[in-house]
Amino acid sequence: MKKSIYITLALAGILSMNSCNDDEFLPGNPSMEIKAENADALFGDSLPFTIKASDVDVPLSTLKAQLFYGEEQVSETVIRTKTSGSDYTGKIYIPYYANIPNGKATLKYILQNIHFTTTEQETELTLARPDFPYLTLVDEEGQEYRMDRQSMYHYSVSGDFSQKMKAYIKTPKVGEHGNELTFGWEDNTIAVGSTTSIPFSNTEPGNYTIQFNTFNYEASPFAKLLLNGKEMELVENDVYAVKLSLKQNDILTFEGVPAYDEWWIDPDFFEKQEDGTLKFLPIDGSYQITANGKRQYFSVIALKDGEAAKLQDDGTGAIWAIGNGIGKPSVSLYEVGWTPENGLCMPQLTAKKYQLTFTAGVTMKTSDIDFKFFHINKWDNGEFKGDAISTTSDLVEITESGNLKLQEGQKFERGGVYKFTVDVTKGNTKAVLTVEKVGQVDLPRPDITINGMKLEEGSSDMYQLQMSLTQNQTLEIGGIEDLNDWYVDPDYLVKTGDNHLKFLPVAGSYRVMVNATRKYFAVVRMNGNSEAGLDADGHGAVWLLGYGMGSPSIKDEFNWDFSTAYCVAEISPKVYQFTGKTGAEGSTAVRLLVNAYDTIISVLNIWVESLGISNFIKRTCKWIRLPGTYSMLMRKILYWPLRWNRELLMCLR
Numbered sequence: 142m143k144k145s146i147y148i149t150l151a152l153a154g155i156l157s158m159n160s161c162n163d164d165e166f167l168p169g170n171p172s173m174e175i176k177a178e179n180a181d182a183l184f185g186d187s188l189p190f191t192i193k194a195s196d197v198d199v200p201l202s203t204l205k206a207q208l209f210y211g212e213e214q215v216s217e218t219v220i221r222t223k224t225s226g227s228d229y230t231g232k233i234y235i236p237y238y239a240n241i242p243n244g245k246a247t248l249k250y251i252l253q254n255i256h257f258t259t260t261e262q263e264t265e266l267t268l269a270r271p272d273f274p275y276l277t278l279v280d281e282e283g284q285e286y287r288m289d290r291q292s293m294y295h296y297s298v299s300g301d302f303s304q305k306m307k308a309y310i311k312t313p314k315v316g317e318h319g320n321e322l323t324f325g326w327e328d329n330t331i332a333v334g335s336t337t338s339i340p341f342s343n344t345e346p347g348n349y350t351i352q353f354n355t356f357n358y359e360a361s362p363f364a365k366l367l368l369n370g371k372e373m374e375l376v377e378n379d380v381y382a383v384k385l386s387l388k389q390n391d392i393l394t395f396e397g398v399p400a401y402d403e404w405w406i407d408p409d410f411f412e413k414q415e416d417g418t419l420k421f422l423p424i425d426g427s428y429q430i431t432a433n434g435k436r437q438y439f440s441v442i443a444l445k446d447g448e449a450a451k452l453q454d455d456g457t458g459a460i461w462a463i464g465n466g467i468g469k470p471s472v473s474l475y476e477v478g479w480t481p482e483n484g485l486c487m488p489q490l491t492a493k494k495y496q497l498t499f500t501a502g503v504t505m506k507t508s509d510i511d512f513k514f515f516h517i518n519k520w521d522n523g524e525f526k527g528d529a530i531s532t533t534s535d536l537v538e539i540t541e542s543g544n545l546k547l548q549e550g551q552k553f554e555r556g557g558v559y560k561f562t563v564d565v566t567k568g569n570t571k572a573v574l575t576v577e578k579v580g581q582v583d584l585p586r587p588d589i590t591i592n593g594m595k596l597e598e599g600s601s602d603m604y605q606l607q608m609s610l611t612q613n614q615t616l617e618i619g620g621i622e623d624l625n626d627w628y629v630d631p632d633y634l635v636k637t638g639d640n641h642l643k644f645l646p647v648a649g650s651y652r653v654m655v656n657a658t659r660k661y662f663a664v665v666r667m668n669g670n671s672e673a674g675l676d677a678d679g680h681g682a683v684w685l686l687g688y689g690m691g692s693p694s695i696k697d698e699f700n701w702d703f704s705t706a707y708c709v710a711e712i713s714p715k716v717y718q719f720t721g722k723t724g725a726e727g728s729t730a731v732r733l734l735v736n737a738y739d740t741i742i743s744v745l746n747i748w749v750e751s752l753g754i755s756n757f758i759k760r761t762c763k764w765i766r767l768p769g770t771y772s773m774l775m776r777k778i779l780y781w782p783l784r785w786n787r788e789l790l791m792c793l794r
Contacts, residue, residue, distance in 0.1 A: 169199030169254040175262060176228060178248075179318075183271045185237035186318040191230045192250060194222050199254040201225055206233045208266075209247040222252070235268065237322055237333050239358040243269040270294070270356065271315040278351060280308040281338055286351075294356040304346040304399045305379070305434070307338035310353055324358065329375055331358045340378050344397060366432055367396040379434035384444060387428050391421040395439075398432060405438040405470035409488050409498050423488035438470045442486040449486075451517035456493040456565040459486055460525075464512025464544065467497075467505050473587070473619060477512065484518040487563065495563045501553035502584055508552040508623045509639075513543045514563055514572075530563070530572040537576055545574075552623075556584045589655055590619035602658040607667055611648040617641055621655075628661040628693045631720050632710040646710040647680075649673075661693040665708045672708070679715035682708050690721065 177191035194204055201222035208216040218233045233248070246266045253259045276288035276296045288296040288310070309325040325335025331353075342364040343349045353360045366373040366381045373381035387393075392414070395401060401417065411419040419439075427444040443450040443459040450459035461484035468476040469485060477483045487495035499505035514530065516523030526543040536553070537545050553559060558580035564573045589596045589604050596604035610616075618624055618640045625636065634642045642662075650667040666673040666682040673682040685707040691698040692707055699707050709717040 167198050168258045169196045169256055171196040171201060171252045171254050171258055171260045173250060173252045173260060181267045182235050183269055183316050183319060184235055185271060185320055185322050186235045186316060187232040187320055188235055188318055189232050191228055193228050194252050195225045196254050199256050202253045202255045204229050205251040206231060207249045208233055273312050273315060277311050278308050279311060294354050297350050297352040299350040301348050304343055306341040309336045309338055326378060329377060331360055364397045366398055368430060369394055373432060382429055382431040384429045387421050388425045393419045393421055403437060407469060409496060410441045422490055424492060436470055449518055451522055452569060456569060460495040460563055461486055461515045461518045462497055462512055463515050466510030467499060467512055469504050472504055472506055481518045481520055493566045497561045499559050500582060501557045502555040506622045507555050510545060510547060512545055525572055529570045530574055532574040534576040556582050587620040589621060591616050591653060596655060602656060604655040605652055607652045610644045610651050614644045615641055616644060626660060630663060632718050633664040634662055646712055647714060683717050684708055685719060
């Protein structure tokens with residue numbers, strides 16, 4: 142009897158399992174009802190739809206809306222369908238493409254359940270291009286100009302524009318489901334959906350007309366650049382290039398170059414003639430000339446079979462300079478660095494002799510170079526290491542790896558013109574480098590900048606800039622090549638790398654001062670347009686006066702004149718610090734003359750707020766040994782309303 146029961150139960154279990162499996166693999170029967178849609182739409186619309194989706198057997202998965210122009214799917218919207226019998230609403234975008242005429246499109250709906258069973262419905266849409274009443278031209282500063290409709294799809298605006306007018310175009314919304322469309326610059330052409338500025342340009346600034354066609358995306362003006370009558374190809378925004386065969390001493394004529402007289406001319410490749418034409422200096426060959434409107438200069442590379450040339454086994458071809466401390470037309474703005482594609486192609490003015498000419502302080506740093514010569518502007522195609530190139534120069538040395546560096550104690554004279562020549566006439570493994578000074582030019586003092594902001598030049602080579610700073614903020618210094626040789630106040634600044642400083646005090650408004658002749662930075666705390674004093678809450682500034690202390694050296698002794706008083710850095714809230722170094726008088730470092738110590742602390746840079754030594758609570762501390770360093774920290778520990786009852790804690794450590 143028990144055995145019979147067990148068999149019965151087992152059969153029941155099997156049947157039950159089979160039943161579950163049947164349920165799992167039911168295909169289902171998804172169905173949908175289109176409850177709301179439009180038969181007509183405009184290109185650029187976001188078209189709404191509503192679908193009732195159902196499947197009584199199997200849970201639903203997704204509802205897709207797909208749009209087709211002919212056989213090509215151009216848009217899709219996917220909606221998750223959780224509940225059978227519910228209405229699902231969405232929108233599908235009608236793409237706005239160039240050169241697509243009014244016509245028919247196919248809108249397909251696909252409903253799918255979790256067992257991948259689907260049902261489909263199609264509907265036909267009649268599409269038309271919107272007739273915008275106007276367009277808007279938006280320049281890089283956000284200034285807007287109305288482009289009026291001249292005819293179907295054709296819009297224009299006239300105005301007093303710069304020679305280079307960079308702007309994108311936007312449309313108003315048209316129709317119930319329309320969107321604002323934008324037209325910008327992508328991959329050297331106008332594209333919908335972009336706000337990158339289109340590089341409109343005219344042959345000269347002034348009154349001219351900017352035009353745009355919303356059907357074919359044609360626009361104007363784009364000034365054509367011609368080299369000896371041959372049109373240069375636009376390769377990126379404001380950069381044009383052309384490949385051609387040239388002979389030494391060929392005369393080159395450029396047309397359509399904005400502000401041509403202001404362009405920098407590379408002396409290794411060109412010699413400017415009185416009539417403005419350029420004489421080509423390298424030997425006969427195939428070259429690419431690039432007109433860089435961003436940098437306003439012409440660059441040249443040698444070609445082989447239409448590509449960047451490499452040094453051949455017989456010494457012909459090209460040599461490339463890659464590394465730090467060099468850059469054209471300006472090393473401060475366009476340093477080559479260790480990106481091979483940015484390498485400088487060295488021309489041959491004589492066969493198998495390659496040269497680069499630099500002006501120290503313009504195209505080459507005066508005191509910090511680190512570059513080498515390569516066979517091509519790539520990493521893996523050969524380079525000149527120390528065993529393949531030599532020099533007898535008393536200015537530069539060549540390391541084992543082939544890097545060029547200044548000899549110890551040497552630097553290039555600012556404004557000096559130096560010619561670097563690599564001679565491979567005896568073979569590529571026996572190259573000889575010569576470096577000679579061939580000229581001198583007078584250079585204006587470069588702009589000094591902090592984080593891109595220009596310092597104002599005052600008297601006696603002093604520059605200054607008032608700015609808001611935060612503690613530990615990084616400051617990028619421009620216009621100073623030899624920053625490592627400069628003195629920076631150690632309580633305010635610390636050098637963190639090439640042309641970078643870290644600001645140490647608490648956040649606030651500060652005036653940063655630069656002495657270009659004596660090469661030092663100084664900082665003063667500010668309150669509005671005035672020098673700060675010590676506030677009632679302990680924040681602000683305290684000032685040092687007296688004999689025996691100075692910054693950046695004892696030559697700058699604070700004395701008893703508030704015009705030379707020193708603003709002490711608030712290194713942490715209500716804690717002020719001055720750091721000095723004992724030693725010989727007249728050093729470039731901050732010095733303390735111990736035997737002449739006679740200094741007071743002022744809480745405001747005016748006499749009436751000064752505090753004498755008797756006003757301090759003094760701590761006993763051991764006198765420092767010579768030579769050595771000291772720090773003086775001042776912490777406000779108590780404040781009373783009465784002027785002379787301010788108490789400070791001072792410690793030498």
